[in-house]
Amino acid sequence: MTEAGQRLAVNPKPILTGNTACYRAGPRAWKSRALHGAEALPRQPWEDVFMPHVATCARANPVQAELPEVLPSNVVRFDLARRRVLKGARRDATR
Numbered sequence: 001m002t003e004a005g006q007r008l009a010v011n012p013k014p015i016l017t018g019n020t021a022c023y024r025a026g027p028r029a030w031k032s033r034a035l036h037g038a039e040a041l042p043r044q045p046w047e048d049v050f051m052p053h054v055a056t057c058a059r060a061n062p063v064q065a066e067l068p069e070v071l072p073s074n075v076v077r078f079d080l081a082r083r084r085v086l087k088g089a090r091r092d093a094t095r
Contacts, residue, residue: 010050018051
């Protein structure tokens with residue numbers, strides 16, 4: 001469990017290059033906290049360092065490649081159309 005009360009899956013073996021400190025808080029309870037960030041404390045002696053599973057999962061969704069500058073004529077860019085619709089919706093909502 002994270003400091004915010006959320007579940008976080010970590011790889012089962014501790015690793016020095018990880019970014020999550022975990023420690024046992026009870027017989028079947030673990031607590032975790034991030035080791036990066038402006039307010040992060042250094043690793044404590046009772047903590048082990050793990051890597052979050054999502055960072056190393058082979059089944060994770062691949063990141064979509066950047067769209068080419070020129071698209072085929074049968075392809076529509078929805079991201080530009082959405083921006084225009086959202087801007088118009090915001091203007092109407094504030095009137």
